[in-house]
Amino acid sequence: MGERKPIESWLTDMDGVLIHEGVPIPGADAFLKRLRESGKPFLVLTNNSIYTARDLHARLKRMGLDVPVENIWTSALATAKFLDDQRPGGTAYVIGEAGLTTALHDIGYVLTDAEPDYVVLGETRTYSFEAMTKAVRLIKNGARFICTNPDETGPSLEGPLPATGSVAALITKASGKEPYFAGKPNPLMMRTGLNAIGAHSETSAMIGDRMDTDVLAGLEAGMKTYLVLTGLTRPEEVDKYPFRPSRVVDSIADLVERI
Numbered sequence: 001m002g003e004r005k006p007i008e009s010w011l012t013d014m015d016g017v018l019i020h021e022g023v024p025i026p027g028a029d030a031f032l033k034r035l036r037e038s039g040k041p042f043l044v045l046t047n048n049s050i051y052t053a054r055d056l057h058a059r060l061k062r063m064g065l066d067v068p069v070e071n072i073w074t075s076a077l078a079t080a081k082f083l084d085d086q087r088p089g090g091t092a093y094v095i096g097e098a099g100l101t102t103a104l105h106d107i108g109y110v111l112t113d114a115e116p117d118y119v120v121l122g123e124t125r126t127y128s129f130e131a132m133t134k135a136v137r138l139i140k141n142g143a144r145f146i147c148t149n150p151d152e153t154g155p156s157l158e159g160p161l162p163a164t165g166s167v168a169a170l171i172t173k174a175s176g177k178e179p180y181f182a183g184k185p186n187p188l189m190m191r192t193g194l195n196a197i198g199a200h201s202e203t204s205a206m207i208g209d210r211m212d213t214d215v216l217a218g219l220e221a222g223m224k225t226y227l228v229l230t231g232l233t234r235p236e237e238v239d240k241y242p243f244r245p246s247r248v249v250d251s252i253a254d255l256v257e258r259i
Contacts, residue, residue, distance in 0.1 A: 049075045078193070093112065
């Protein structure tokens with residue numbers, strides 16, 4: 001195997017890498033500052049589809065982290081890109097928040113519950129039984145089932161919350177149809193993100209705190225991968241997986257000098 005080319009672009013997860021429970025992780029601001037100064041293409045990724053890139057830019061800015069809107073890539077944006085490629089100008093019944101509905105409106109999709117092409121499930125804090133029932137019936141009647149991400153739980157200050165993957169399992173059980181997940185660990189999210197910034201996987205690196213999403217997606221997209229230990233994965237858990245990151249580091253602070 002030939003030696004890998006130098007890293008010319010960086011992708012990094014947000015929660016667990018740059019922030020933890022709404023607080024910046026030490027070194028995150030220095031890492032982002034170095035990236036901006038270097039001129040190298042970069043993206044901050046998140047499987048959370050609740051917020052638009054503009055929303056996330058503002059939230060991070062309030063925490064002291066400056067990430068331009070165009071450098072934020074969400075599972076909602078990856079889902080919209082996938083649907084635009086698959087069926088331009090289609091229709092969808094959507095369960096989700098502004099991050100998802102805005103992304104679909106921006107590609108020219110019509111949101112409707114009248115014989116939609118797709119049922120699209122994203123993250124929300126107000127899942128309703130009525131909406132899930134409608135989704136099940138539409139899928140049974142022929143709508144294709146798409147989910148922004150497979151995460152079964154999400155973080156909160158009070159503890160884990162049921163997330164998109166858990167609700168998808170409920171709809172699958174009732175409809176008999178498995179969804180297509182556009183977000184991590186699907187390497188589609190990485191490839192569409194790389195295309196958006198004009199970067200290539202063979203000269204890119206992915207930084208994440210989860211083996212089962214971040215590292216796996218980066219690996220399958222052909223990127224160098226870094227696992228940080230400031231999020232969900234503990235050091236003793238790494239060897240439980242049949243794959244490994246390129247390197248394990250304590251935190252994002254350890255990667256500032258690598259840019």
